[in-house]
Every structure is written in structure tokens, then in C-alpha cells.
Amino acid sequence: MKSTESDPRSASSWLSRLLAPQSSLLNLALLFALAAAGLFVWQCWLLAQLFSGWLVAWQQGGLGDSQAQLLTALLPWLALCLIGRPLLQYGREQASQLASLRARSDLRRMLLQRLAALGPARAQLGADAELGSRLLEQVEALDAYISRYRVQRQLVLLVPVLLVSCTAVFSPLAAVLLLLTAPLVPVFMILLGKAAASASQRQFIALARMSGRFSDLLRGSWTLRHLGALPAAEAEVETAAEHYRAGTMRVLRMAFLSGAVLELFASLAIALVALYLGLGLLGILPWAKGEIPVPYLGALFILLVAPEFYAPLRQLGTDYHAKAEAEGAMTELLPLLNQQVWEHPGRESLALSAAPGIHCKQLAIEGRLAPLDLSVQPAERVVVQGASGSGKSSLLEALLGFVPWQGELLVNGQSLLELSRPDWLRHVGYLAQQVPILHGSIADNLRLAAPNASDAELIAVLEQVALWPLIRQLPKGLETELGERGLGLSGGQLSRLALARLLLRDTPVWLLDEPTAHLDADTAELIHSLLERLSRGRTLLLVSHDLHGLDWADRVVTLGQPEHSEEGADA
Numbered sequence: 001m002k003s004t005e006s007d008p009r010s011a012s013s014w015l016s017r018l019l020a021p022q023s024s025l026l027n028l029a030l031l032f033a034l035a036a037a038g039l040f041v042w043q044c045w046l047l048a049q050l051f052s053g054w055l056v057a058w059q060q061g062g063l064g065d066s067q068a069q070l071l072t073a074l075l076p077w078l079a080l081c082l083i084g085r086p087l088l089q090y091g092r093e094q095a096s097q098l099a100s101l102r103a104r105s106d107l108r109r110m111l112l113q114r115l116a117a118l119g120p121a122r123a124q125l126g127a128d129a130e131l132g133s134r135l136l137e138q139v140e141a142l143d144a145y146i147s148r149y150r151v152q153r154q155l156v157l158l159v160p161v162l163l164v165s166c167t168a169v170f171s172p173l174a175a176v177l178l179l180l181t182a183p184l185v186p187v188f189m190i191l192l193g194k195a196a197a198s199a200s201q202r203q204f205i206a207l208a209r210m211s212g213r214f215s216d217l218l219r220g221s222w223t224l225r226h227l228g229a230l231p232a233a234e235a236e237v238e239t240a241a242e243h244y245r246a247g248t249m250r251v252l253r254m255a256f257l258s259g260a261v262l263e264l265f266a267s268l269a270i271a272l273v274a275l276y277l278g279l280g281l282l283g284i285l286p287w288a289k290g291e292i293p294v295p296y297l298g299a300l301f302i303l304l305v306a307p308e309f310y311a312p313l314r315q316l317g318t319d320y321h322a323k324a325e326a327e328g329a330m331t332e333l334l335p336l337l338n339q340q341v342w343e344h345p346g347r348e349s350l351a352l353s354a355a356p357g358i359h360c361k362q363l364a365i366e367g368r369l370a371p372l373d374l375s376v377q378p379a380e381r382v383v384v385q386g387a388s389g390s391g392k393s394s395l396l397e398a399l400l401g402f403v404p405w406q407g408e409l410l411v412n413g414q415s416l417l418e419l420s421r422p423d424w425l426r427h428v429g430y431l432a433q434q435v436p437i438l439h440g441s442i443a444d445n446l447r448l449a450a451p452n453a454s455d456a457e458l459i460a461v462l463e464q465v466a467l468w469p470l471i472r473q474l475p476k477g478l479e480t481e482l483g484e485r486g487l488g489l490s491g492g493q494l495s496r497l498a499l500a501r502l503l504l505r506d507t508p509v510w511l512l513d514e515p516t517a518h519l520d521a522d523t524a525e526l527i528h529s530l531l532e533r534l535s536r537g538r539t540l541l542l543v544s545h546d547l548h549g550l551d552w553a554d555r556v557v558t559l560g561q562p563e564h565s566e567e568g569a570d571a
């Protein structure tokens, strides 16, 4: 369904909501722009007075004292206009830039808060890199809309009305000419602008495809070399690049051509007004022969004012794409903005001196987890298994405080709903199915858990997960850079790195979501044996499909059955 302004979840209504707190700054920018337009009219009036005075005097036989007096009287006001206008324009820029900056910061803060509040469910919205780029680029795409278009769309009505009213005082016919030609400029500008925008959109898509193809070729270059297909692939890249170059030139031609056509329209319209005024001054207008309908003063004033009449319309046409771009960016952000985020209500602090007990009484999550009774004793290690979709990950999300639930969830007898989530999470170590490894060194990745940890502390935890012997041999040791998603280490090594990170935080509760998913049997067994040793003394809930190597667990709980069965791990 098409989104509308009245739909509170639509892109345009989010934009309005975002800009509401900035309305005073945007109104101030509008006021500055209107004051600058007022000064412009005054400046034209002063110049028209000066030149028409000189012209009349020159026609009457020469410049005299009165003209010199006129010049001295008008000069200070002219200077005021010449200095005042740029200052007012500067004020407008500053106010609208500040509004844009604040609105974009507010939006980024809101998006970040939403992402943080979503917890593990954040992964459903896309990869971290994609979300990061949305936060940077899509939010940035609002700048031109806020800092230029918002004020310009009001100016486009107010300034021409002001100028045409002033023109009408001297010549209603010239005012009518301006009014008749005015709509042509924005209409053509928008039509041509839309064509140029869709052409440039096509270019963006072509560029994205070309980049994808290029990176595929790079990745597969060894295979291609092996197959002797490299020259053909190179030729393909060259052809694609040439197509892209030609396409870019087409877009540029269209953009320049549309600019030139509009300049032509504006110039023709001004020429029409000038023709009327000039013929009038010569007294040879067909319907008013021998008459001067608009004398020097008025004619000069109108000629000075006319070009400015079209300027805001032309500017709006130029800025029109900013609106389309901003709405497009907001539409991209909608899934995140409209995501239902549950606010964990608890505020009470929690102090734990040892591993706590966790008790679920008829704990259910609507559509995700059937009612569950489960008592995990302090330092008990429980494996949670069940069919895919039975709610294992959802149970962990509830335990992390990121989804609402029915029934009771107690930590040492205290309801989790009453506890402050940040406080509770300080005691919880969580491992998601996908190990979150950032682009950075091994040390950087470990220090995400403990920013102040010394190298010795990092080495100690790496030794515990049997990674140090391997890392010590790397030329850069702890400073070895890991690529995106941990490129440079194997899946099993990354899991061990994630375990080392958990150890650095040394929390009394561990919630692990399939820590050995995607690992081969031998590596999974190694991780399981590490877990056996490292999780001792902690309350552990470990989600796993496969019980192999988990016989050390105290209990296995199976979800997704009418009665949740509890059995021994080795059963």
C-alpha cells in the first residue's frame, strides 16, 4: 500500500515528526531569507531612483547638484543593502544548517537506541555493515532536504508574491507577464529533473552491479586463471566500465541540457518584460502609441527585480531532487523506524556474589515460545534443545530482557521485569549463533569485552581457550588484523576467540546460542570440551541441536513438546 502523510508510519510523516523540534530554527532561516528579499527590493528601488534621476537629468541637459545630493543621500542606504543581504543569507545558511545537523543527530540517536533496544533480534534487520551504512549514508541524504528544500519551498511562494506585488504598483501588465511565465520554470525543471534523477538512479544500480561483478571476478580470479578465462573476464570488465562511462556522460548531458533549457525559459520571459518596457518608453506600443505606460523609474525597477523573480523557482527545481532523495532515504529507514521495540521496564539494581538460580514459571512468548516451567539451580549447566522454531533462541532473548513475555521469570527469586536490564546484563555472558567479530586487531576484538584489559590478561584468556600458541606464532601476535567477519581465523578459532571474550567479562551467567553451529564434528568437540572446563561454577543455558560432546551438562531440556521433558545429558 502507498504510504501517505496521514499514516504515522510513512516516510513523510516521519520526516515531519523529525523536523517538528527544529521548526523555530527553520522559521528563523525563513525570516532571514525574507528579510534578504526585502533588502533586495529596496536595493532595486534605490538603484532605479539613482539611475532614472541621472537619465532624466542627462536628457534635460546635464548632471547637476541635485544629482550629486541624490547620490550622497542614497549611498549609505545602498551600502546597507549590499552589506546586509550577504549577512542575512549567511544567517539563513547557519540556521538551516544547524536545524539539519540537529535533526540528523536526533535521527541517528533514535536509530541507534532502537538497534540497541532490539538486542539479538537486530540481526533480522540486516548485516551490521549494511545497518552501519544506512545510519551513515541514508541519514546524511536528508541534509539537502532539511537545510535547503524546507525553507526554499516556502520562499518559492513568498518571494515571487512580494516581487510581483511591487511590480504591479508600477505596471500591472508586467506583473501579469511575470505571473504567466512563472509556472513554466518549475514545471519544466521538475519534469527534466525527474528524468535526470531516474537516469542517475539507473547509473547507481549499474555501478552497484558492476562493483558486485568486479568483486566476484577478483574472488574467482584464481579459478579463472586456472581455466584460462582471465582475458575474457578482463574484456568483460572493460566493456562494463565503458558502458558505465557512456551512461554517466548521458546523465551529465541531460543534466546540463535541462539547466540550459531552463535558463533559456527564464531569459525569454525577462526579455519579454524588457521588450514591453522598452517599446513603452519609446512610445511605440501598438495599443498605446505615443504614450509611456511605465516611466523610467518604474521600468528600471521592474527590470532590476525581474531576474530575481525566477531565482527561487529555479532553485526549487534544483532542490527538488533533495526531496525525492530524502523520502527515498526515509523509506529505506522505515523498517527500522517502525520496528516495534519493547521497553524493558525494570529499574532495580542487582548485586550477585555467586552464580544465581533462574526460574521460569509458565514462561511464554506470544507466537514464539509455548508455556515453559524450568528451574535452573545456581551453577547448574543446562542444555536446551528442541525442533527448529520451538523457541530456543527466543527463550535466551527473554532471559536477556529483549522481548516481552507472559508468566514469571525469576533471578534468585526476583522478577527479571523489576531488574534494570543494563544491571542484569553486566552479569550475563551471551554468545550468538554468529560470532560478532569486528574489523580490527585480535586485541581490539578482545577489548570490546574489557576495554582496560592488559596484554597479559588477554594472553591469559587466550591460553585458557588454547588459542595463544597459535596467535603467538603470528608475526604481529595480538595486533594481527582480522578482516570483516573474522577473516584470517578459522570458524573454530573464531569461536574460541568469542569464548575468550566471554572469559574476560567473567560473568556468573552464560547464555550460549548454538556455539558450535557451522563447525565440523572435531572442532565442535574441542569447543564443547573447553566449555566443560570454563563454564564450571556458572549458571549455564546452552542451546544446541546436537548433544554430542555435551554429556558433562547437568540436564537437557527439550522445548516444543506438550510437556517439556527434562532428562540427563547422557540419557
Ligand SMILES: Nc1ncnc2c1ncn2[C@@H]1O[C@H](COP(=O)(O)OP(=O)(O)OP(=O)(O)O)[C@@H](O)[C@H]1O
Binding pocket: 121, 124, 367, 368, 369, 386, 387, 388, 389, 390, 391, 392, 393, 394, 395
Ligand atoms: N523477532 C521475532 N519476531 C517475531 N517472531 C520471531 C522473531 N524471532 C523468531 N520468531 C519466531 O519465533 C519462533 C521461534 O523462533 P526461535 O528462533 O526462537 O526458534 P529456535 O528454536 O531458536 O529455532 P532454530 O533452532 O531454527 O534457531 C519461530 O516461529 C520464529 O519464526
